[in-house]
Amino acid sequence: MNVEQIYKDADALLEGHFLLASGNHSARYLQSAKVLEYPETATKLADALANMIREAGVEVDTVCAPALGGVLAGYELARSLGVRSIFVEKKEGGMELRRGFEVKPGEKIIICEDIITTGGSAVKAAEAIEALGAKVVAFASLANRGFCKRVGGEAEAKPECKLPADVPLFSLADFTFEMYAPDACPMCQEGSTAIKPGSKG
Numbered sequence: 001m002n003v004e005q006i007y008k009d010a011d012a013l014l015e016g017h018f019l020l021a022s023g024n025h026s027a028r029y030l031q032s033a034k035v036l037e038y039p040e041t042a043t044k045l046a047d048a049l050a051n052m053i054r055e056a057g058v059e060v061d062t063v064c065a066p067a068l069g070g071v072l073a074g075y076e077l078a079r080s081l082g083v084r085s086i087f088v089e090k091k092e093g094g095m096e097l098r099r100g101f102e103v104k105p106g107e108k109i110i111i112c113e114d115i116i117t118t119g120g121s122a123v124k125a126a127e128a129i130e131a132l133g134a135k136v137v138a139f140a141s142l143a144n145r146g147f148c149k150r151v152g153g154e155a156e157a158k159p160e161c162k163l164p165a166d167v168p169l170f171s172l173a174d175f176t177f178e179m180y181a182p183d184a185c186p187m188c189q190e191g192s193t194a195i196k197p198g199s200k201g
Contacts, residue, residue: 001048003143003173010035013175017187019194022117025185028177029197030143032114036072045142045172046076052170053081053110056151058138061108062086066095066125073142074112081110088125095121095128105133116141116171119148119163126167139169146176 007013012034018026036042053060062084065074071087078085086103088095103109109129111122116139126136144150148161150171163169182188 001044001172003045004175006041006045007035007143010038010041014197017192017194019196020179022179023182024179025182025187025194026177026179027187028175030115030145030175031197032069032073032142035142036076036114042072042076043080046073046080049077049140049142049170049172050080052151052172053138053140056168056170058110058168058170059108060110060137062103062134063110063112063140064088064103064125064129065112066090066121069115070113070121070125070141073114077110077112077140088128095124097128097132103129103132103134107134108137109134110138110140111136113139113141115143115145116148116163116169117145118160119169123162123164136167139163139167141169141171144169144171144174146174150174 012031014029014031018029020026060083063074063078065071065087067087067089075085086101088097111125113122122139146155147158148163148169149157150169153174155174
């Protein structure tokens with residue numbers, strides 16, 4: 001499966017001058033919502049991700065996604081794995097389980113995102129779930145931005161990666177983009193203004 005081509009075909013691999021959530025700038029940006037707006041594509045990607053998890057022998061009871069970006073990917077992965085789907089939502093400094101969702105002590109959870117960058121949101125989701133007694137057995141995402149090491153990937157984890165080294169990350173592909181601090185951004189130096197294309201833009 002050529003995941004990069006799927007993103008390109010969905011106009012989800014953007015090129016321009018972007019302000020990232022980290023505050024850095026980049027000439028490329030992944031917009032997974034554009035891929036997931038077509039259920040047939042979402043099914044194809046989630047099925048491939050589920051197959052990777054099954055082949056690794058990971059046992060899972062529930063998929064949990066950080067809202068909002070991970071909800072569709074998490075739901076589709078849960079469907080493909082034949083398990084329950086829940087999500088956590090932001091609160092001051094972290095995340096929490098709401099809307100009547102519950103987890104049991106020892107329940108095996110996969111935290112699923114659309115994109116893993118440094119893994120900060122995924123770690124906050126894991127902390128919220130494990131505080132309730134469940135166990136996070138893996139992290140998963142459609143795309144990996146190359147900071148964290150994924151199962152079967154060639155890239156090693158970078159210092160910025162926040163995911164625990166002893167919990168596997170399953171992802172369909174690595175997307176490694178150059179990033180620049182605003183005061184060292186060549187696009188800014190050429191007079192361009194960065195735009196913020198994400199959900200908070």
